[in-house]
Amino acid sequence: xxxxxxxLQRPAGELARLVREGEVTATExxxxxxxxxxxxxxxxxxxxxxxxxxxxxxxxxVRPGDERLLAGVPIAMKNNxxxxxxxxxxxxxxxxxxxxxxxxxxxxxxxxxxxxxxGSTALPEWGLLPTTEPLHREPTRNPxxxxxxAGGSSGGAAAAVAAGALPIAHGNDGxxxxxxxxxxxxxxxxxxxxxxxxxxxxxxxxxxxxxxGLARTTADAALILDALAGPAFGDATWAPPHTESYVEAMxxxxxxxxxxVLRDPGLDGVTVGANELLALDETIARLAALxxxxxxxxxxxxxxxxxLNDLFVDLFTDMASIQMRVLGAAGKGLAGGEGPVTEAxxxxxxxxxxxxxxxxxxxxAWQTKFSADGIARLILGTFAPYDIVLTPALAGPPVTIxxxxxxxxxxLEAFERAARWMPFSPVANLCGNPAISLPTHQIDGLPVAxxxxxxxxxxHVLLQLSAQLEAEIHWDERRSPLAAATSR
Numbered sequence: 261x262x263x264x265x266x267x268l269q270r271p272a273g274e275l276a277r278l279v280r281e282g283e284v285t286a287t288e289x290x291x292x293x294x295x296x297x298x299x300x301x302x303x304x305x306x307x308x309x310x311x312x313x314x315x316x317x318x319x320x321x322v323r324p325g326d327e328r329l330l331a332g333v334p335i336a337m338k339n340n341x342x343x344x345x346x347x348x349x350x351x352x353x354x355x356x357x358x359x360x361x362x363x364x365x366x367x368x369x370x371x372x373x374x375x376x377x378x379g380s381t382a383l384p385e386w387g388l389l390p391t392t393e394p395l396h397r398e399p400t401r402n403p404x405x406x407x408x409x410a411g412g413s414s415g416g417a418a419a420a421v422a423a424g425a426l427p428i429a430h431g432n433d434g435x436x437x438x439x440x441x442x443x444x445x446x447x448x449x450x451x452x453x454x455x456x457x458x459x460x461x462x463x464x465x466x467x468x469x470x471x472x473g474l475a476r477t478t479a480d481a482a483l484i485l486d487a488l489a490g491p492a493f494g495d496a497t498w499a500p501p502h503t504e505s506y507v508e509a510m511x512x513x514x515x516x517x518x519x520x521v522l523r524d525p526g527l528d529g530v531t532v533g534a535n536e537l538l539a540l541d542e543t544i545a546r547l548a549a550l551x552x553x554x555x556x557x558x559x560x561x562x563x564x565x566x567x568l569n570d571l572f573v574d575l576f577t578d579m580a581s582i583q584m585r586v587l588g589a590a591g592k593g594l595a596g597g598e599g600p601v602t603e604a605x606x607x608x609x610x611x612x613x614x615x616x617x618x619x620x621x622x623x624x625a626w627q628t629k630f631s632a633d634g635i636a637r638l639i640l641g642t643f644a645p646y647d648i649v650l651t652p653a654l655a656g657p658p659v660t661i662x663x664x665x666x667x668x669x670x671x672l673e674a675f676e677r678a679a680r681w682m683p684f685s686p687v688a689n690l691c692g693n694p695a696i697s698l699p700t701h702q703i704d705g706l707p708v709a710x711x712x713x714x715x716x717x718x719x720h721v722l723l724q725l726s727a728q729l730e731a732e733i734h735w736d737e738r739r740s741p742l743a744a745a746t747s748r
Contacts, residue, residue: 264284264288264289264291264292265292265295265296265424267284267289267292268289268292268293268296268334268424268425268426268427269424269427269476269739269743270427271427271475271476271477271479271480271736272330272333272335272427272428272475272480272483272484273329273479273480273483273507275289275332275333275427276328276329276330276331276332276333276374279322279324279326279331279332279333280324280325280326280327280331281324282324282325284332285319285322285332286318286319286320286322286331286332286376287316287319287320289319289332289333289334289376290315290316290318290319290332290334290376290378291316291319292334293315293334293378293425293426294310294312294315294316294378296423296424296425297310297378297379297420297425300403300420300423300424300425300742301425303401303403303406303423303742304400304401304402304403304406304410304419304420304423304742305382305397305398305399305400305401305416305419306381306382306400306410306415306416306417306419306420306423306425307336307379307380307381307382307416307420308339308347308349308379308380308381308382308397308416309339309346309347309349309379309380310378310379311343311345311346311377311378311379312378314345314377315334315376315377315378315379318371318376318377319332319334319376322374322376326374328372328373328374329373329374329483329486329487330370330373330374330375330428330483330487331373331374331375332374332375332376333374333375333376333427333428334375334376334378334426334427335370335375335376335377335378335426335427335428335429335430336377336378336379336380336381336416336417336420336426336429336430337364337366337367337370337377337379337380337381337430338380338381338383338413338414338416338417338429338430338431338432339351339380339381339382339383339416340383340387340432340583341364341366341367341380341430341432341471342360342362342363342364342367343360343363343364343367343377343380344360344361344362344363344367345359345360346359346360346379346380347359347360347380348360348587349380350383350385350386350387350583350587351382351383351384351385351386351387351392351394351413352385352386352394352584352587352588352591352606352607352610353394353396353605354588354591354592354595354601354605354606355587355588355590355591356591356595357591357594357595358587358590358591358594359594362461364460364461364462365457365458365459365460365461365492366430366432366457366458366471366488369487369488370430370487370488372487373487375487378426381414381415381416381417381419381420381429381430382394382397382400382415382416383412383413383414383415383416383437384412384413384415385606385607385609385610386580386583386584386610386613387412387413387432387434387437387580388413388576388580388609388610388613388674389412389413389609389664389665389674389678390411390412390413390435390436390437390440390664390678390681390682391409391411391412391415391659391661391663391664391665391678392409392410392411392412392413392415392416392419392441393409393412393661393662393664393665394607395607395608396607399661399662400412400415400416400419401419401661402419402422402444402445402658402740403419403422403423403424403445403740403741403742403743404422404444404445404446404658404705404706404707404740404741404742405658405705405706406742407660407661408444408657408658408659408660408661408706409444409658409659409660409661409663409664410422410441410444410445410658411440411441411442411443411444411445411658412437412440412441413432413434413437413441414429414431414432414433414437414438414441414449414474415441415444417429417430417431417441417473417474418431418441418442418444418445418447418449418474419441419445421445421447421474421475421476422445422446422447422740422742422743423740423742423743424739424740424742424743427475427476427480428473428474428475428476428480428483428484429473429474430471430472430473430484431449431471431472431473431474432469432470432471432472433449433451433469433470433471433472433689434466434468434469434576434579434689435468435572435576435682435685435686435689436451436682436685436686436689438450438451438472438473438474438697439451439653439685439695439696439697439711440653440654440682440685440697441474442474442653442697442699442709443653443654443658443697443699443707443708443709443711444654444658444707445474445658445707445740446699446702446707446709446735446738446740447474447475447476447697447699448474448475448476448477448478448480448481448696448697448698448699448726448730448735449472449474449481449696449697450472450473450481450484450485450694450695450696450697450719450722450723450726451470451472451688451689451694451695451696452470452471452472452485452488452489452499452694452719453470453499453692453693453694453716453717453718453719454466454467454470454499454689454692454693455470455491455495455497455498455499455692456470456485456488456489456490456498456499456694456717456719457470457471457472457488457489457490458490458491458492458495458498459471459495460492460493460494460495461492461494464494464495464496464497465495465496465497466579467575467579467629467632468575468576468579468689468690469579469689471488472484472485472488473485473488476735476736477730477736478510478723478726478727478730479507479510479727481696481723481726482505482506482507482509482510482723483506483507485506485719485723486505486506486507489501489502489506499717500717502717502719502720506719506720506723509720509723509724510720510723510724510726510727511727512720512724513724514721514724514725514727514728516551516552516553517547517552517553517647517648517721517725518552518553518555518645518646518647519544519547519552519553519554519555519646519647519648519649519650520555520558520559520643520645520646520648520649520650521540521544521554521555521558521559521649521650521651522558522559522560522561522649522650522651522684523537523540523558523651523652524558524560524561525561525565525651525655525683525684526560526561526563526564526565526566526568527565527566527569527679527680527683528565528566529680530565530655530679530680530683531655532652532655532656533655533656533657535657535701535703535704535708536652536653536654536655536656536657536708537652538701538703538708539652539700539701539703539708539709539710540650540651540652540710542700542701543650543698543700543710543729544650546729546732546733547650547729550728550732555645555646559642559643559646559649560642561639561642561687562638562639562641562642563635563638563639565683567635568635568686568687568690569679569683569686571628571631571632571635571690572686572689572690573675574620574624574628575628575629575632575690577613577616577617578617578620578625578628580613580617581613581614581616581617581618584601584606584610584613584614585600585601585614588601588605588606589601592605601614607671608668608671609665609671609672609674611671612670612671612672613672616672632690635690636690636691636692639687639690639691640691640693640716643691643693643713643715644715647714647715647718647721648712648713648714648715648721648722648725649712649713650710650711650712650713651684651710651711651712651713652684652709652710652711653684653685653697653698653708653709653710653711654681654682654684654709655680655681655682655683655684656681657704657706657708658706658707659681663677663681664677664678664681684711685711687713688713691716692716693713693714693715693716694713694714694716694717694718694719694722695711695712695713695714695722696711696712696714696722696723696725696726697709697710697711698710698711698712698725698726698729698735699735699738700729700733700735702738707738712725712726
């Protein structure tokens with residue numbers, strides 16, 4: 261492959277600088293990305309749509325001297341955010357005919373930052389699972405081991421970056437959907453504070469979901485947040501604005517932190533793997549050597565993990581069912597179908613979730629939200645003595661394809677399997693706190709990550725911590741086998 265293809269594995273901030281200084285053109289970078297997608301896509305199935313014509317047209321408009329944050333950098337949007345002129349599939353087959361007539365707020369901000377959108381990336385149907393395996397298409401595979409998942413629900417985004425097709429990609433996180441695929445593929449995955457990134461124009465706010473991105477470096481994670489952060493007209497609520505750019509904040513010296521450690525998610529039947537605990541313990545030792553205070557004993561959640569999981573599933577299914585009713589019905593109508601969404605229109609889990617939500621009434625939904633607010637306060641109180649709480653990112657390695665979704669007695673059993681594998685991530689969505697997956701280790705040929713949960717609205721502290729560890733560990737230099745092979 262050419263030097264231009266190798267450039268795609270360099271940081272997005274560096275690529276924007278090269279475009280700005282005229283050392284490479286946005287068109288050259290975009291063409292290189294499109295060529296690399298063509299090479300790796302048969303192996304990883306990361307994309308739902310590739311818009312070569314639109315991407316090259318957008319790239320041609322980016323000139324030397326462009327001071328925008330991501331000028332000329334190729335990127336993809338997760339396919340649950342509208343891109344004008346492309347399908348908004350949300351991982352489903354019923355939405356194939358649902359062509360967006362507008363850009364989502366995140367898409368708009370990515371364009372305004374100067375990035376070139378090359379297409380959209382895969383997710384599980386309606387983003388329901390932490391793996392990307394919708395029944396109507398091939399599963400998205402992990403560039404580190406093609407028999408394993410790239411995670412979900414931003415699995416396509418993670419696979420594209422880890423395969424060396426893109427330097428960065430957009431994702432969103434409603435229960436770990438940025439952090440889980442980042443952990444699976446050796447990337448940095450930051451879930452921002454609730455309300456940090458506008459959810460417009462479809463909604464005024466979202467209790468669980470926030471948009472962000474996946475990157476190889478901490479600096480690029482900060483750059484994506486700088487591009488996306490801030491409210492938009494019509495937002496019902498938003499996080500207090502940060503006082504400086506996240507890239508600038510990331511570069512500041514990190515003060516010594518009080519760090520709590522959460523090893524036990526409180527879920528019966530969950531055993532955290534030896535490699536995951538090794539990564540956690542070695543990261544703790546490294547942070548202690550860097551001058552941080554590791555507080556003992558370990559943090560314990562104030563309520564049973566099973567209760568938290570049930571509460572989260574109720575919140576998540578209520579939210580997801582709205583997508584099915586609105587987008588599913590619209591997609592069905594545009595495809596020439598009639599009537600409401602039926603079992604034949606959805607994967608088994610999607611239908612089970614829609615029926616579960618339909619059996620609940622408005623009082624049930626409000627009661628769940630009321631309970632969630634109260635439990636979140638309890639957890640925030642438990643975490644309050646610490647600057648960050650460190651956990652394993654996952655309870656085990658990236659699972660093999662089918663582990664979560666195949667051979668189920670009932671479709672909803674997939675949630676139980678998922679909870680046993682990713683028990684640490686939903687807490688940050690329930691509380692709204694920022695959280696980050698850090699690719700601290702590579703063991704037995706696979707990435708292993710730890711998660712850091714921050715104080716409310718303190719993404720900058722998580723980024724400073726990530727930058728400090730990256731300088732020690734140099735995870736930015738690691739490449740998946742697929743990325744290494746296709747760069748030769």
